[in-house]
Amino acid sequence: MKNLLFSLLLFAVIACQPKDPATIMSGAKWVDLTYDFDSNTVYWPTNIKFHHDTVFCGINDKGYFYASFKYSAEEHGGTHFDAPLHFGQGGESIEKVGIERLHGPGVVVDVTKQSAGNRDYLVGVADFENWEKVNGKIPEGAIILLRTGFGKYWTDHLRYTGTVKSGTDGVKELHFPGLDPAAAKWLSAERKINAVGLDTPSIDNGPSTDFMSHRILCAAGLTVYENVANLDQLPAKGAFIIALPMKIKGGSGAPLRIVGLL
Numbered sequence: 115m116k117n118l119l120f121s122l123l124l125f126a127v128i129a130c131q132p133k134d135p136a137t138i139m140s141g142a143k144w145v146d147l148t149y150d151f152d153s154n155t156v157y158w159p160t161n162i163k164f165h166h167d168t169v170f171c172g173i174n175d176k177g178y179f180y181a182s183f184k185y186s187a188e189e190h191g192g193t194h195f196d197a198p199l200h201f202g203q204g205g206e207s208i209e210k211v212g213i214e215r216l217h218g219p220g221v222v223v224d225v226t227k228q229s230a231g232n233r234d235y236l237v238g239v240a241d242f243e244n245w246e247k248v249n250g251k252i253p254e255g256a257i258i259l260l261r262t263g264f265g266k267y268w269t270d271h272l273r274y275t276g277t278v279k280s281g282t283d284g285v286k287e288l289h290f291p292g293l294d295p296a297a298a299k300w301l302s303a304e305r306k307i308n309a310v311g312l313d314t315p316s317i318d319n320g321p322s323t324d325f326m327s328h329r330i331l332c333a334a335g336l337t338v339y340e341n342v343a344n345l346d347q348l349p350a351k352g353a354f355i356i357a358l359p360m361k362i363k364g365g366s367g368a369p370l371r372i373v374g375l376l
């Protein structure tokens with residue numbers, strides 16, 4: 115009897131041992147939610163595009179191979195991160211956003227049908243309420259990801275953004291879905307989330323001129339991810355999102371490496 119009790123106790127102790135992160139990660143599937151950066155990467159029409167130039171690539175004068183390049187880019191292009199400073203006076207710049215706010219449970223809100231019929235679709239409070247009806251309340255610390263379906267147009271700039279023009283002429287022709295300012299207000303006031311991301315160039319839809327969703331989210335100290343890739347590979351819930359921007363001191367935005375863990 116004593117032996118049985120001891121065995122049961124030992125089993126309970128072993129079963130209750132927390133798994134170490136390496137064990138948990140070893141069985142996980144990773145999804146890369148990041149686009150490549152190259153000369154075709156989507157930037158705002160008034161922005162300078164991504165440049166990647168060769169410093170040296172080849173066999174050097176000492177006889178061994180060596181490669182080194184230099185790059186330049188504006189903060190807000192390609193898959194990137196907006197810090198609260200972007201539209202919030204006195205808001206945090208990138209390096210001030212703590213790493214505990216750079217990850218969280220993924221909440222994928224699928225509005226591909228609505229966006230297919232309306233290039234300027236605004237993801238509204240009703241879309242989040244519908245998500246909650248099926249999946250339960252948006253969890254604390256969530257990373258909200260709006261799947262508009264526009265990711266499939268990524269390499270076709272005309273379909274992805276509405277224009278191939280640069281400068282202010284291009285800005286006038288932007289058409290893509292975004293987040294309704296009323297929903298930005300609802301998310302920041304009624305739910306405790308870490309960030310909102312989406313698969314279009316901006317959290318405000320293409321025709322927006324007052325960038326109200328940016329302003330509301332930034333004022334609330336929330337962060338934003340734009341041009342997020344591969345959202346079709348994530349479930350509505352259950353993925354864990356890790357979003358690590360380049361740590362530019364004083365930066366309002368930065369290139370972002372974002373991944374989902376299934």
Ligand SMILES: [Zn+2]
Nearest residue numbers: 190196340367
């Ligand atoms: Zn941005």
